[in-house]
Amino acid sequence: MFDYQRLVDSITEAAEQGVKASLEDIRNDARRRAPVRKLFKGGGRRSVTAHIGVHNHAVTGKPYQLARRVAGLTLGGSPLRGSQNTSVPTTRRLRAFGGQRLAGSADHTFREVKRVGNDSFTFASTKARFKIGGKSRLIDVHSEINRRARYDVSRGRGINASAGGVTEFGGTLRDSIQVEGPTRSGYRIVGYVVASAIEHGFNYAYAQEFGTAHNAPQPFLRPALRNFFARLGAVQQTSIKTHLERRPHPVRLIASEIELVLSPTGSFGATGSGSALVKLGNKLDRAFG
């Protein structure tokens, strides 16, 4: 005998999984877009490009080097070419801002800080570990850190202590972007992508998303949400309601909500919600009486 309830449950379960996957997708995109404190001199707002000269010595087993004195390093501007041996320039993108933590070929070591006083920190290492040609190398990038970042670190500003047990400079906002839910209540599935980076009692996720009179906005949450829906087909778009809302300070001030209503009446009737799943339910209703 056809088990109607079991079918409904399995559809609801699948929808919940879908909402969860969607939320994670939005979260990842928002994290990639979220501004992170600027670390290097010059360069663009979101990323810097280092032109890594692969020294001939590398061929003979000596370490690759990244420095002006070798083959040129530039962070944002035009590359500074050295006058070294003929080299094979390789470009590596240090994703210092946005998404993957300093991705590309470098790990996060150059954002790591250590405490030297009550409210004072210093960079833990002057070198960052790069993977070049499949090999891991330590490269000195400390000289490229900008003055503001040095000042902030020395004053204990922008210290992100929750980055997987590692204390880092910057990234608090990015790391604060989390998925909440989804939670199911009958046929209603609701989940959130939230950002809550509170410093001195103020959630600066607000300031970044919306800007202030004298600070430019750098929206990260809504573009992620919009792009997600732009990737969806028209049918799915109508089935999912979204809105951005602000929550009371300071618990959760900024959130993107994704809500999927399978059937407002709790049954597979003609509800006119436009939900693809409701339509599917209607078809099943007709098919199985």
Next chain:
Amino acid sequence: MATTSAAIKQSLVAALRANATLKAALTGGIHEGFAPARVQTYPLLTYNLVAAPYADDWGSRMIVALLDVFIHAENPVVANNVDQLVLATLDGASLSVTGQTNLICYRTADQPGGISESAEGRKFYQVGGSYEVWTDQSL
């Protein structure tokens, strides 16, 4: 020739400037993103493009642009009054977008901004909303 969301921003500002009452009320001017530090006259308006994904069809492109428009003032009442003028100007407006056909422009949400305080103790109120502008253009 295909045009981008820049044309949408341009048309939005043109619509705001075309409203003489609003223009007169905005003594601090209209600024993209943020006002320069030297601008200390309020109220002022800032606008910012949040997202403008493309939806391409065979031979045509639809852009759904989301823009934030905020009023910054030293008085919340003034901020709300000027915001009302912005709403009256943009909500349901027919924008003249270069190279595109404006389908609709409407306010999607209020964004009740926060209160910021300068180092001197001056308080500033940020009030505004998000507007969606739909346009279509042939490719």
